[in-house]
Amino acid sequence: MISANFAEVRKALEEYKKEVDRKLTYMVRAFAYQVTETAIGNTPLGDAEKYAGLYARRQKSLGLDPKEGFAQGSWQISTDNNFDLQLLYSGTKALGLAKTTLTGYKIGTDLYIGNKGYYIQKLENGFSDQAPIGITKPTTNHIFSVLQADLVRLFNEG
Numbered sequence: 372m373i374s375a376n377f378a379e380v381r382k383a384l385e386e387y388k389k390e391v392d393r394k395l396t397y398m399v400r401a402f403a404y405q406v407t408e409t410a411i412g413n414t415p416l417g418d419a420e421k422y423a424g425l426y427a428r429r430q431k432s433l434g435l436d437p438k439e440g441f442a443q444g445s446w447q448i449s450t451d452n453n454f455d456l457q458l459l460y461s462g463t464k465a466l467g468l469a470k471t472t473l474t475g476y477k478i479g480t481d482l483y484i485g486n487k488g489y490y491i492q493k494l495e496n497g498f499s500d501q502a503p504i505g506i507t508k509p510t511t512n513h514i515f516s517v518l519q520a521d522l523v524r525l526f527n528e529g
Contacts, residue, residue, distance in 0.1 A: 392478050397529030398522060400473040403482050405518055407446055407469045410484060410510045411462035414443045415494055415501035433489055436460060445488030448472045450480050454487040 417439035419426045426437035435441055435458070444459030448469045459465050469484075476482065490498070495505040502509070 394526050394529030396476060396478045398525040399478065399482070400476050401525045401528070402518060402522065403448060403473055403476075403484065404466075404470060405521075406510065406514060407448060407484050408466055409513045409518075410486070410506060411443050411446050411466060413502060413506045413509045413513075414446070414462070414486075414491075415499035416440060416443055416462075435489075442486070442488050442491060442494055445486045445491065447485060447487070449483045449485065450476075452481075452483040452485070454483075454485045456487050456489075 417426070419438045423437070426439075429435050430437045438460050440460035440462065441458075443462030444465045445457050446462065446465045446469065447454050447457055449472070457465065457468075459468075473482075491506075494502055495507060497503050497505055
C-alpha cells in the first residue's frame with residue numbers, strides 16, 4: 372500500500388509556487404530595468420552649450436528648459452502602454468522612476484517601455500550622430516546578445 376500525507380504535499384507545492392512567483396517577479400523586474408537602462412544609454416545626450424541656439428528654439432517652441440537630457444529623461448515603464456510627457460532632464464532620474472514603477476509589478480502584468488519625448492522619433496531615425504542607427508536597434512541587439520542569456524541568472528537571484 373502506498374500512502375502520502377496530502378496536506379504536507381500540498382503545503383510543499385504551495386511554498387514552491389510562492390518561490391517560483393517571487394523569482395519570476397524579480398526576473399521580470401530586473402530584466403525590464405536593464406532594458407530601460409540600456410535604452411537610456413543608447414539615447415543621445417545633447418550639449419546645451421554647443422547647440423545653445425537649438426536649445427533656445429526648443430524652449431521657445433516646446434517650453435522645454437534649455438538643457439540637455441530631455442530625451443534620456445523621457446524613458447518610462449508602463450503597465451498600460453500609456454506614457455505621459457515626462458519633463459525630466461536626466462536618464463538617472465528616469466531610471467529611478469522606472470524602478471519605482473517596477474516595485475509594484477505583479478507577475479503576469481504586461482510591461483511597456485517607451486519614450487514620449489517630442490523628438491524621440493527623430494533620434495530613432497538617426498537624426499543624431501551619437502545614434503546613427505537609432506535607439507531601438509542597438510537596444511534590441513543588446514537584449515538578445517546579453518540580457519537574454521542573463522534570464523536564468525536573474526531567476527536564480529530572485
